[in-house]
Every structure is written in C-alpha cells, then in structure tokens.
Amino acid sequence: MPFQIVEKTGFLNLMKKAVPQYKVPSRSYFSTNKIPAMYKEVRANVEEQLTEGVWFGATTDLWTSSVGGGEPFMSFTIHYLSTDWQLKSHCLETLFFPDDHTAEHITEMMENMLLDWKIKKESLSGITTDNASNMRKAFQSFPCVWFPCFGHNLNLAISKVLKIPRVESATRACRHLVQGFSRSWKRKRELQKKQAELNIPEHSLIHDVVTRWGSTFEMIARFLEQQQAICGVLAGDRNTWHFMPKDNDITVLEKVSQLLCPLHDFTDVLASEKQVTLSSLKPVLEHINNEILQDQEKDCTLTKQMKHVIREDLLMQLRYTEEMKNVLNISSFVDPRFKGSFAENLDDTVKACSDEALALASHTEDPPAASTQSTSSTNTPTTKRKEKSLSGLLQQITSAKMNRSLTPGYAMPSIQEKFNSEVNLYSSLPAISADADPLAWWKAHVEEMPMLSKVARKYLCIPATSVPSERVFSTSGHILSPQRSRLSTENVNMLTFLHFNMN
Structure with missing residues (x-):
C-alpha cells in the first residue's frame, strides 16, 4: 500500500478504534525513516549471508515502468551455494538506469553493483541474461561465462509457431472467445452453472499476454478444458454463436496444446530458484530435440511444420x-x-x-599441516580410557598415517x-x-x-x-503502481529489496 495510507481518514479511524492510545506516524516517517532503517538492517543480514558463497551465479535484466515517467530499471540477482550446500538466491538491486542501454553502460552498471556488494568479478562463475545483443556484448569482458536465457530463446522459437497463419487464426479466435466471456457477467454466471452441471472444474478462462507464450498456451489449454461448458452456454443464445471457434480452429488448438504442453513444463522447471537448473539444461535440450521435436508417423502436416519451426529457430538461438x-x-x-x-x-x-x-x-587448496602441529598432537598425553575409545584409536591411526606421510622418501x-x-x-x-x-x-x-x-x-x-530478474520486475510493477506513481526510484529499490529478502 502507498505510504500515504497512514494519513487517510479511514485508516486513522481504524487505528483509533483498534489502539486508541497509539499515535500513527506520518507518511514521511515511513518513507524517510522506517523503510531506510529496515533496508539497512536487512542489507547487513544479506551481506553476512553472502560471505558463505565461494562462487556466484548472477542474472540481470532491463525494464521500463509503465507508470510515472516510465523510468528504466536494471535488476541484479545473485545465486550461490551456502556452506551446508543449500542453494540460496537474493535480489540485490533494482536500480534506476537513466543512461542509454548500450553494452558499455550495462557493463559499468554491473561492475558498480558488484563493487557495492563487495563481490569480486573473479568470483562469478556465470551470468545469465536474455539474448539481446547489448547483453551479449556487455559481458564478453567478464572472466565468467555468459549464458543466454533458455526461457527467452524458447519463447522466441514458439512465438514464430504462433505466427503460422493457421495457428495465428485459431489463437485469435480463442482470444476473441475469452474476451467475450470476460466482458459479460451473464456469460460468466452461466459458465459457472454449466461447470457445476457437467462436473467440470470451476476454473475461469485465462487471458494471454502477448509477450509471454506460456500464457497463450495456458489460455488454449483452459479453453479446451472448458470447451463442453462453453458450448453449453453459447448454445442457449443464438447471438453468441459467433464467439465459438470453428471446428478447424479447435483441431489446430488441440495440436498446439499437445505440442506445447511438455515445453511449458520444462520452462517452469528450469525457471526455479530453489533447484539446480544449469546441469539439467543439456539433458532437457537433448530430450526436446530427440523426442519432443522429432517427427512421428502419426503427426499431421501442421504438427510437423510447428516442430520444424521450433527446432530450426531453437538450434539457431542456442549456438553455444x-x-x-x-x-x-x-x-x-x-x-x-x-x-x-x-x-x-x-x-x-x-x-x-x-x-x-x-x-x-x-x-x-589448504596448506599441509605443519610438523610441529602433528608432533604436538601425537605427544599429547591421553588417558587409558580415551585410548580404548573408538575416537582415541582413530586419532592414533590418523596421526600414524600423517607421520608416515612426513617421513623422508614417502611419495605423496x-x-x-x-x-x-x-x-x-x-x-x-x-x-x-x-x-x-x-x-x-x-x-x-x-x-x-x-x-x-x-x-x-x-x-x-x-x-x-534469467527468470529471477524478470520476477523482480513483476514485483516492482506492483510496487510502482498507478497509486504510487510518484514513488522515488530509491524507494522502489528499497521496497523491492525488502520484499525479496525479509525473512
């Protein structure tokens, strides 16, 4: 919620009823005092956790807000293994990036963020971004390997499938149907009744987002799931028959859904921040190329065409x-x-x-133990009880082995x-x-x-x-909402950081 909520009459009346003796701080107290103090405290905690990392993977992305002045931002997430082999990740920055998005400026921005967080460039084992040319060029000088985002490349390949005339026409018809239901409460209500009558899951229809092929697949899959209930609703009103896709369009949508379903699953799995993902990329690519995208005898002409488009474009994008x-x-x-x-x-x-x-x-590699240390450990008097214990015997065995290794002529x-x-x-x-x-x-x-x-x-x-960085912007979009269009870029960064890093 915006900071100014603490000055709204309704909120003040609520607090007066709930805690009569409490004086609600002003808006400026939160924006200039409390939030910066919380940011400082949580940042210190994150800095301490980062000391557990030896090697770091990173993601970054660029985003322009749709409210306010349309400010551009650059995100930065870090990923590492803790001392107890737990995969950890942190959103470190969502910084205002007013300069031109050239490779040189991106490189400078990343180097400044690493310096600010006391992370050496040499400690980076990999950086993952989208496949844009400025990103590719920006990290050529880094000592670590740069990787193109698998999800972004797959998105580009499948976007070409969705532009095949027959597929595009069927998808447009499905989108038109979804819009027809979303704009009519009567149709929504009738759909719920039909779902109950036919014992179909009471799911709402899904709108797709043009820039996300996954949402288009979800829209098509949901339509096919609810097709029987939708037909029941439209059949009762002659004026709505035009919303229903033609039989040929439905056949195309079924073929598209059948092909994209496993690809959608792989994209979700490889976008995880809690599981190891890069090591799975080679097996996934091999399975996609040799199993999912290989032509089968039962495939129709359209399915073969879609497979060919994805295979050719994906192989071109993933020229490692x-x-x-x-x-x-x-x-x-x-x-x-x-x-x-x-x-x-x-x-x-x-x-x-x-x-x-x-x-x-x-x-x-740790230096070998000094001879004085091993001598002192072997000469340390032990009680008779300790010598007979398992730990005491193992201590004698390991000490003897160390002494043999220090003996002249012994080949390590x-x-x-x-x-x-x-x-x-x-x-x-x-x-x-x-x-x-x-x-x-x-x-x-x-x-x-x-x-x-x-x-x-x-x-x-x-x-x-690079999905971790894209998730940052999804959150930032909710923070920098139309109700908070005047939020400073510094506060956007602090609030986004707190969202991802507060326990």
Missing part, C-alpha cells in the same frame, strides 16, 4: 560457444543425477573437469592422482534418481571428493534462465 558447451558438460557431469550420461565425449568432459579442479586446487600422491582417484570413486557410485536433490548428495560426499566438490560448488549455482 565452446566455452558454454564446456560449462554445460562439466555442470552435467558433476550432477550425480546424470554424471557422464549426457556427455558427447566423456573423456573430454573428464579432462575439462580435471583442468578446472586443478585450477581451483592451486588457488584454494600428486594432485592429478588425487583427482583421478575421486573421479573413479564418483563414477563407481550409482547415479541418484532424477527427482533426488544433487546438493544433498554432495553434502554427504564432500569429504570423500573434496576436489570434485569444488567444481560442483562452482557450476551448480548458475541459473539456466
């Missing part, structure tokens, strides 16, 4: 560079649900993973040998089920495979889509 392919292969390999089952060349993938593990080990295994040993162990373990949590698996096996787990920590936090 060698660096992108490398990251996709590594992320899929270190996901215990897939391992190497989706690698085009398993040996090359293991080699790339090995190179990454060695690079990480050279920067983050090289880092490469350690990694090879970990890969052999990893490959020997059975893959977990597809619906299991890969992060929970790594949490249980991190001590067995410390080098490989570092690679997993780096790449499993990268989101496959």
Whole structure:
C-alpha cells in the first residue's frame, strides 16, 4: 500500500478504534525513516549471508515502468551455494538506469553493483541474461561465462509457431472467445452453472499476454478444458454463436496444446530458484530435440511444420560457444543425477573437469599441516580410557598415517592422482534418481571428493534462465503502481529489496 495510507481518514479511524492510545506516524516517517532503517538492517543480514558463497551465479535484466515517467530499471540477482550446500538466491538491486542501454553502460552498471556488494568479478562463475545483443556484448569482458536465457530463446522459437497463419487464426479466435466471456457477467454466471452441471472444474478462462507464450498456451489449454461448458452456454443464445471457434480452429488448438504442453513444463522447471537448473539444461535440450521435436508417423502436416519451426529457430538461438558447451558438460557431469550420461565425449568432459579442479586446487587448496602441529598432537598425553575409545584409536591411526606421510622418501600422491582417484570413486557410485536433490548428495560426499566438490560448488549455482530478474520486475510493477506513481526510484529499490529478502 502507498505510504500515504497512514494519513487517510479511514485508516486513522481504524487505528483509533483498534489502539486508541497509539499515535500513527506520518507518511514521511515511513518513507524517510522506517523503510531506510529496515533496508539497512536487512542489507547487513544479506551481506553476512553472502560471505558463505565461494562462487556466484548472477542474472540481470532491463525494464521500463509503465507508470510515472516510465523510468528504466536494471535488476541484479545473485545465486550461490551456502556452506551446508543449500542453494540460496537474493535480489540485490533494482536500480534506476537513466543512461542509454548500450553494452558499455550495462557493463559499468554491473561492475558498480558488484563493487557495492563487495563481490569480486573473479568470483562469478556465470551470468545469465536474455539474448539481446547489448547483453551479449556487455559481458564478453567478464572472466565468467555468459549464458543466454533458455526461457527467452524458447519463447522466441514458439512465438514464430504462433505466427503460422493457421495457428495465428485459431489463437485469435480463442482470444476473441475469452474476451467475450470476460466482458459479460451473464456469460460468466452461466459458465459457472454449466461447470457445476457437467462436473467440470470451476476454473475461469485465462487471458494471454502477448509477450509471454506460456500464457497463450495456458489460455488454449483452459479453453479446451472448458470447451463442453462453453458450448453449453453459447448454445442457449443464438447471438453468441459467433464467439465459438470453428471446428478447424479447435483441431489446430488441440495440436498446439499437445505440442506445447511438455515445453511449458520444462520452462517452469528450469525457471526455479530453489533447484539446480544449469546441469539439467543439456539433458532437457537433448530430450526436446530427440523426442519432443522429432517427427512421428502419426503427426499431421501442421504438427510437423510447428516442430520444424521450433527446432530450426531453437538450434539457431542456442549456438553455444565452446566455452558454454564446456560449462554445460562439466555442470552435467558433476550432477550425480546424470554424471557422464549426457556427455558427447566423456573423456573430454573428464579432462575439462580435471583442468578446472586443478585450477581451483592451486588457488584454494589448504596448506599441509605443519610438523610441529602433528608432533604436538601425537605427544599429547591421553588417558587409558580415551585410548580404548573408538575416537582415541582413530586419532592414533590418523596421526600414524600423517607421520608416515612426513617421513623422508614417502611419495605423496600428486594432485592429478588425487583427482583421478575421486573421479573413479564418483563414477563407481550409482547415479541418484532424477527427482533426488544433487546438493544433498554432495553434502554427504564432500569429504570423500573434496576436489570434485569444488567444481560442483562452482557450476551448480548458475541459473539456466534469467527468470529471477524478470520476477523482480513483476514485483516492482506492483510496487510502482498507478497509486504510487510518484514513488522515488530509491524507494522502489528499497521496497523491492525488502520484499525479496525479509525473512
């Protein structure tokens, strides 16, 4: 609600009845005092949580508000794995971006946001944005890999399907029908009666949004679900028969719904902020190309045409560079649900993973324990009771092994040998089920495979889509409403931040 609600007569009367002795603060108290104080407190908490992250995935997007002066904003979300292998994400900024949306200005804006949050560019393992040329160019100089949003690319491909003349005509007829019901309370009322009579779920018809193909699919699917009830309503009034799509249009809508349903499901799954997504991208793409979009004998001409359009456009949009392919292969390999089952060349993938593990080990490997420390631990007197306990015996065994490793002439295994040993162990373990949590698996096996787990920590936090940033703008659109069109850009940022980060 707008800050000014605290000065409205109705609200003041309510508070006077509810808490007579309480004096309601002014509007300026909330806008200039309370909200900034809350923002400062929550920001400090988020900054503390960010210290758990070693590697970070990021998303960003650009948006222009539809109210006020049409101010442009840039969002910034961060994703990382905590010390206990929990995938965490935060909306950090929704900043006013008055400059031209050139690649140079986007790069400068992102660098300033990273600096403000004390996140090093070198700590970014990936950035996911839409496929716009300015975004693509903006992050070429970053040390991390840039990924095009899978959802955006799929949206572009399916948008071309919806422009096929027969599909466009059928979709327009369905949209006309939905509008005819939404503008008439009488038809809505009769639809509810028919739904009850026919024992059909009492769902409302759905309007689509032109920029979101998912909403068009939902509109078509809902029409097909309610088709019997809709026909019952329209049959009772001759003047409404023109709303009903023709039989040919309904057949087209059924074919469109049948093709888009699995694609819609994949888009929703890969847009999650609570699950690992990038490692699933390669298996999903392979399934889409080899199963969903492959021509079948039973397919009609229109279905084959739609599949061809999506396949050609999607393959063109997803022309991954060698660096992108490398990251996709590594992320899929270190996901215990897939391992190497989706690698085009398993040996090359293991080699790339090995190179990454060695690079990480050279920067983050802990120094070996000092000899004085091991000596003091072995010379520490222990009681007879402790020596006979399991912990005491294990302490003696590990101390003896450490002493042997410090003995001159003892050959310590090289880092490469350690990694090879970990890969052999990893490959020997059975893959977990597809619906299991890969992060929970790594949490249980991190001590067995410390080098490989570092690679997993780096790449499993990268989101496959830029949907997190788009969700930020959906929320900002509700905050910067027509009733709050004079809200300052600073307050938009603070209120959006609080919405996403308050516990």
